[in-house]
Amino acid sequence: PILDAFPLNNNGKIDRHRLPVPDESAYAREQYVAPTTDLETRLAALWQANLGRAAAIGTHDNYFAIGGDSIRSISLVSAARVQGLQFAIKDLFAHPTIADLAAVVVQGDVDGHQPTAIAPFTLLTDNERAQLPTHHNGQVIEDVYPLSMLQHGMWFHSLQNPDLSLYIDVVTYRLQLRWDAPCFDTCLRYLAKKHAVLRTVFFKQGGRYLQLVKEDSTFNFRYIDSRHVPLEERQFVVKSWVEAEKNRGIPSLDSLWRMAVHQFDADTLQLTFVVHHAIMDGWSFAALYAELCELYASNQVGRALPVIVNPPGHQHLVDLENKALTDGGQYWIEKFNSGKLPWWTGANKTPSVRVFCDLSDEDVACVHALSRRLNVNDRSIWCAVYLTLLATLSGVRDVVGSVVTHGRPEIQGAENTLGLFLNTLPVRGDLRSVSWEELIVNTNDELNSIYEHRHYPLAQVQVETGLNFSASLFNYTNFHVENNIDANTAGGFDENNFLLAVNVRKDESNQRYHCALKLEPTVFNAEFVRRIQIYVKNILAALQAEPEKKINLTRILQAAEIRKQLQTWNPPQSAADDENNVYELIEHWIAETPDTVAVAFDGRHYSYQLLDRAANAIARNFESRGL
Numbered sequence: 001p002i003l004d005a006f007p008l009n010n011n012g013k014i015d016r017h018r019l020p021v022p023d024e025s026a027y028a029r030e031q032y033v034a035p036t037t038d039l040e041t042r043l044a045a046l047w048q049a050n051l052g053r054a055a056a057i058g059t060h061d062n063y064f065a066i067g068g069d070s071i072r073s074i075s076l077v078s079a080a081r082v083q084g085l086q087f088a089i090k091d092l093f094a095h096p097t098i099a100d101l102a103a104v105v106v107q108g109d110v111d112g113h114q115p116t117a118i119a120p121f122t123l124l125t126d127n128e129r130a131q132l133p134t135h136h137n138g139q140v141i142e143d144v145y146p147l148s149m150l151q152h153g154m155w156f157h158s159l160q161n162p163d164l165s166l167y168i169d170v171v172t173y174r175l176q177l178r179w180d181a182p183c184f185d186t187c188l189r190y191l192a193k194k195h196a197v198l199r200t201v202f203f204k205q206g207g208r209y210l211q212l213v214k215e216d217s218t219f220n221f222r223y224i225d226s227r228h229v230p231l232e233e234r235q236f237v238v239k240s241w242v243e244a245e246k247n248r249g250i251p252s253l254d255s256l257w258r259m260a261v262h263q264f265d266a267d268t269l270q271l272t273f274v275v276h277h278a279i280m281d282g283w284s285f286a287a288l289y290a291e292l293c294e295l296y297a298s299n300q301v302g303r304a305l306p307v308i309v310n311p312p313g314h315q316h317l318v319d320l321e322n323k324a325l326t327d328g329g330q331y332w333i334e335k336f337n338s339g340k341l342p343w344w345t346g347a348n349k350t351p352s353v354r355v356f357c358d359l360s361d362e363d364v365a366c367v368h369a370l371s372r373r374l375n376v377n378d379r380s381i382w383c384a385v386y387l388t389l390l391a392t393l394s395g396v397r398d399v400v401g402s403v404v405t406h407g408r409p410e411i412q413g414a415e416n417t418l419g420l421f422l423n424t425l426p427v428r429g430d431l432r433s434v435s436w437e438e439l440i441v442n443t444n445d446e447l448n449s450i451y452e453h454r455h456y457p458l459a460q461v462q463v464e465t466g467l468n469f470s471a472s473l474f475n476y477t478n479f480h481v482e483n484n485i486d487a488n489t490a491g492g493f494d495e496n497n498f499l500l501a502v503n504v505r506k507d508e509s510n511q512r513y514h515c516a517l518k519l520e521p522t523v524f525n526a527e528f529v530r531r532i533q534i535y536v537k538n539i540l541a542a543l544q545a546e547p548e549k550k551i552n553l554t555r556i557l558q559a560a561e562i563r564k565q566l567q568t569w570n571p572p573q574s575a576a577d578d579e580n581n582v583y584e585l586i587e588h589w590i591a592e593t594p595d596t597v598a599v600a601f602d603g604r605h606y607s608y609q610l611l612d613r614a615a616n617a618i619a620r621n622f623e624s625r626g627l
Helices: 037-053 070-082 089-094 127-132 149-160 181-194 231-248 282-300 316-325 331-333 361-374 378-394 436-451 458-465 527-547 559-568 580-591 608-624
Strands: 139-146 168-175 200-205 208-214 223-226 257-265 270-277 353-356 398-406 422-430 473-477 500-507 512-519 597-601 606-609
Touching: 037 070, 070 089, 070 398, 089 436, 139 316, 149 208, 149 270, 149 422, 149 458, 168 231, 168 282, 181 223, 181 282, 181 500, 181 559, 200 580, 231 270, 257 353, 270 282, 331 422, 331 458, 353 527, 361 378, 361 436, 361 512, 361 527, 378 398, 378 422, 378 473, 378 500, 378 527, 398 436, 422 458, 512 527, 580 608, 606 608
Parallel strands: 223 257, 398 473, 473 500
Antiparallel strands: 139 208, 168 270, 200 208, 257 270, 353 512, 398 422, 500 512, 597 606
């Protein structure tokens, strides 16, 4: 929008914090270039329908800069195939404009490009099928298939560390809806018939876990009449409920999810969903709530529920993983044969500390502008921020981390399937002698490359590389399916086995981002966490101020912190210590302040702990050579 006047602060200068965030049309569009061929015209129409845009889409507009993402791209690819236009999501990542994509699209018959349905029980071995019962707890069995390796891993970690409530997700929504028990029950039963995951349980047979889909669902739902609770105590009630549900966990293989509603008054409900992450990812949580709210509002006014169309099953993900394992993991072995993990790798896991990073209007505008100018996905920019943070913390420029990706099959309706379609994959970033813009472009290429291998499970990557990638994690989400839900999602609980997690969530309703950090407190104490928040702020400031300049990690550190660490704590002309030699003094500082900077040179910095580990490694090498 055009402002009548700039907002001013008390000093008469422009108050940037009061400036409105520019809408999408202000930063996401290249100069409009009309399609010139029949293929470009058809692709533009497909993009326009996929993104729900009224404005015309030009051949140089970046799909991901004008609202596209990996979830929306599933339906785009499916719709294109119906019209005989063949391309995969990886092609869209590599060629995000119509002009570029048209060069790789194959036109022709759709036969052989659309995966067929997977028949029940076909993913089991002959021996497993022979031992299957026909009923489970009195209910007919619809299908049985193996867990994915990520599902196995999540279930293992939650059993191994029950006190940490790992992968027990508690999601809670404050909704402005009138309570109608029969209507809610009708909608919940409808969803259970539509989505197989709500009828899925785990069971163990022949030494491995399998997932069993029942014909009918016996869901665990509880209504709590809380209309007596005063307004000022409602938040405490919800917080206490979330804590109790987290501690209760998922006690049975036969009950992997449950739901509760607190009714606070005639038009205020608190809807809380507890689920084991092994059966449902974040997009599925959001999609389930959105569909439930839509059905509930429609049914309350007497509209009939739609005819059920079952989306593709989660079995497709397991099938794709099996095929990826058959192909082998040579890609990952070659990529990470010389990878250096962060110094905190292998630390014990305790309950995480969660903090948020404040993002300014300038930060948001900078990300949008870089996405447009560099023709990259905004996820790639945030991943570059994550890799820079890793380099700042670890003291090395060739960094190894991990990134969450989804593995939903590229088939019609897969974006509507509820289940766990995630994978975590190693990611590598080289910050040596590159500018910020070069790092972003390289990161975008890196993410596109590993996306082609997204179905190869992390557990197997770790086996074949011999590396433990649980030191850090980057997760970018855009749950645009929630755009039409009038709900407050504050609160809830989630915990994983990673020691540092950078979570960036895009809110399409206002084109903002939210950045949250989860950290292991035995590695990153309270002072360290505060510094990390400042590092993120400084990284974003450097992106704005000098995107074309070489990255200087020393500038990410606070100037006062560098001065304190290099001069006050390590004065270059301090008096000699009569009681201790240099070795003993260094040992003292390693014990007292292991995370502070001991050495800084040429844009690199090393903590006392990192310096100690490096020195010990050199000493062991000398010793092995008899020196």
